Amino acid sequence: MNGIALGVLGMALLSGCSVPGPGGAPDGIHDPYExxxxxxxxxxxxxxxTIVRPVAxxxxxxxxxxxxxxxxxxxxxxxxxxxxxxxxxxxxxxGFGKNLYRVVINSTLGIGGLxxxxxxxxxxxxxxxxxxMTLARWGAPEGAYLELPLLGPSTERDAIGRFVDLFTNPLRxxxxxxxxxxxxxxxxxxxxxxxxxxxxxxxxxxxDSADGYxxxxxxxxxxxxxxxxxxxxDPYSDPYEDPYAQ
Amino acid sequence: xxxxSSALSRRSVLAAGTAAALLTVLPQPGQAALSEAQARxxxxxxxxxxxxxxxxxxxxxxxxxxxxxxFGRYSDVPTIARYTLGTDARGASPAQMAAFTKEFQxxxxxKYGKRFREFIGGQIEVQGAKAVKSFIEVKSLxxxxxxxxxxVTFLVSDKGGRPLFFNMFIEGINMLxxxxxxxxxxxxxxRGSIDGLIQDLKSAG
Numbered sequence: 001m002n003g004i005a006l007g008v009l010g011m012a013l014l015s016g017c018s019v020p021g022p023g024g025a026p027d028g029i030h031d032p033y034e035x036x037x038x039x040x041x042x043x044x045x046x047x048x049x050t051i052v053r054p055v056a057x058x059x060x061x062x063x064x065x066x067x068x069x070x071x072x073x074x075x076x077x078x079x080x081x082x083x084x085x086x087x088x089x090x091x092x093x094x095g096f097g098k099n100l101y102r103v104v105i106n107s108t109l110g111i112g113g114l115x116x117x118x119x120x121x122x123x124x125x126x127x128x129x130x131x132x133m134t135l136a137r138w139g140a141p142e143g144a145y146l147e148l149p150l151l152g153p154s155t156e157r158d159a160i161g162r163f164v165d166l167f168t169n170p171l172r173x174x175x176x177x178x179x180x181x182x183x184x185x186x187x188x189x190x191x192x193x194x195x196x197x198x199x200x201x202x203x204x205x206x207x208d209s210a211d212g213y214x215x216x217x218x219x220x221x222x223x224x225x226x227x228x229x230x231x232x233x234d235p236y237s238d239p240y241e242d243p244y245a246q
Numbered sequence: 247x248x249x250x251s252s253a254l255s256r257r258s259v260l261a262a263g264t265a266a267a268l269l270t271v272l273p274q275p276g277q278a279a280l281s282e283a284q285a286r287x288x289x290x291x292x293x294x295x296x297x298x299x300x301x302x303x304x305x306x307x308x309x310x311x312x313x314x315x316x317f318g319r320y321s322d323v324p325t326i327a328r329y330t331l332g333t334d335a336r337g338a339s340p341a342q343m344a345a346f347t348k349e350f351q352x353x354x355x356x357k358y359g360k361r362f363r364e365f366i367g368g369q370i371e372v373q374g375a376k377a378v379k380s381f382i383e384v385k386s387l388x389x390x391x392x393x394x395x396x397x398v399t400f401l402v403s404d405k406g407g408r409p410l411f412f413n414m415f416i417e418g419i420n421m422l423x424x425x426x427x428x429x430x431x432x433x434x435x436x437r438g439s440i441d442g443l444i445q446d447l448k449s450a451g
Contacts (some may be wrong), residue, residue, distance in 0.1 A: 027423065065391075125394055198358055209451070211431030218427050219419050226418020238379060239329035239422060240405045241414055 132161025
C-alpha cells in the first residue's frame with residue numbers, strides 16, 4: 001500500500017529529526033530554528049490579517065450555524081477514510097471500527113455525510129488519527145519545533161506526517177475530478193469556518209499577546225502532546241514546590 | 247521496683263500525651279490533607295457557577311465581573327500570580343506583588359472569561375477526581391453544541407489555606423505555563439520593570 005511505502009520514507013526522513021541535548025529544551029521546547037520560524041510567523045500573521053480573517057468574518061456573516069455544521073460534517077466524512085488508514089497503522093482496531101461505523105451510518109442515514117447521526121443518535125465520536133500521531137506511536141522523536149509558511153505551527157515529525165497524509169486518504173485515488181474538487185473545497189471552507197468559530201481565541205494569541213510567536217509555539221506543543229498522549233513528560237509543575245512561590 | 251515502674255509509666259503517659267498534642271499541631275507527612283471528595287466538591291461548585299454565568303445571558307462586562315469573583319473565590323490567585331512572575335518575583339517589593347496580583351486577577355478573569363464565553367449554549371460536566379503528587383486532579387468535559395466534547399482539568403490543593411484550584415488545562419493547554427510565558431514576554435518588553443508590567447497588565451487580556 002502506498003501509505004506504507006511513504007511511511008517507510010517518512011521513517012527514513014525522521015532519522016534526520018533533531019533531538020535536544022541534555023538541558024537543551026527548557027519547558028519542553030526545542031526550537032533551534034527560531035529565527036526562520038519567527039519570520040514564517042510574521043508572514044502567516046500578515047496572511048491572516050489581510051486574507052484569512054476578513055474571509056472568515058464574511059463567511060461568519062453569510063453562513064448560519066446549521067450550514068457551518070453541515071460543512072464540518074461533510075469535511076469530516078471525506079477525511080475519515082484517511083483517518084482510518086492511520087487507525088490501522090497504529091494498530092487501533094477499536095478506533096478503526098468506530099470510524100468505519102461512522103462513515104457507513106453518516107454516508108447513508110446522514111445523506112452522504114451532510115449530517116452526523118453516528119454522533120447524535122448512537123454517541124459514536126470520531127477517533128482522530130493522523131500520520132504525525134502514527135509516527136509518534138512508532139517511537140519517532142518529535143523533533144524541532146517548526147512554523148510552516150501558510151500551514152502554521154508544526155514539528156519536524158508532524159511536518160512529515162502532514163506530507164504523508166496528502167497520500168493516505170484512499171478517496172484521493174478513487175474519486176474522480178468533480179467530487180475530488182468538491183472535497184477539497186469543503187475542506188478549505190471548513191478551515192475558514194474554524195478560523196471564524198475560534199476567532200476570539202486566535203486573535204488573542206496572534207494580535208493581543210506580547211509575544212504571539214512564543215504563545216503559538218507553547219499552545220501548539222502542549223495541545224499536540226495532549227492529543228498524542230503517552231508522553232513521558234510531566235506537565236504538572238507544582239507552584240507550591242517552587243521556592244519563589246512561597 | 248513498683249515505684250519505679252509506676253514513675254516510668256507516668257512518664258511514658260506524659261510523653262505520649264505531649265506527642266499527641268504535638269501531632270495535632272505539626273503537619274503530618276504522609277497524610278493526605280485534602281481528599282478527592284473535597285476537591286471534587288470545590289470543582290462542582292466552581293463549574294456550577296461558571297455554567298450559571300454562561301447561561302445568564304449577561305453583558306460581556308458583567309460576565310467579566312462575575313468571572314473575576316469566581317477566580318477570587320475558587321482559585322489561589324496569589325500563588326498563580328507569583329508563579330507566572332517566576333524568579334522575577336524575588337526582586338518585587340510586597341507593594342509591587344500586591345499591585346501585580348490585583349491586576350493579574352483582572353487580566354486572567356477577562357482572558358479566561360472570554361474563553362468561557364465561547365462555551366455559551368454548552369455545559370461543563372465534572373467527570374472525576376484523582377490524587378496526583380501532593381494535589382488532586384479533577385477532570386471535566388466541556389460539551390458545546392456542534393463540537394466534539396473536550397477536556398478541562400483543574401488541579402486543586404489546600405496549601406493556600408483552603409481547597410482552591412491553582413492550575414487549569416483546556417485540552418492539555420496549561421494555564422500556569424502559558425501565563426508564565428506571556429507575563430515573561432510582557433516583562434521583557436518592559437526590560438524587566440515590574441511597575442511597567444503592572445501598567446501594561448491594566449490594558450491586557
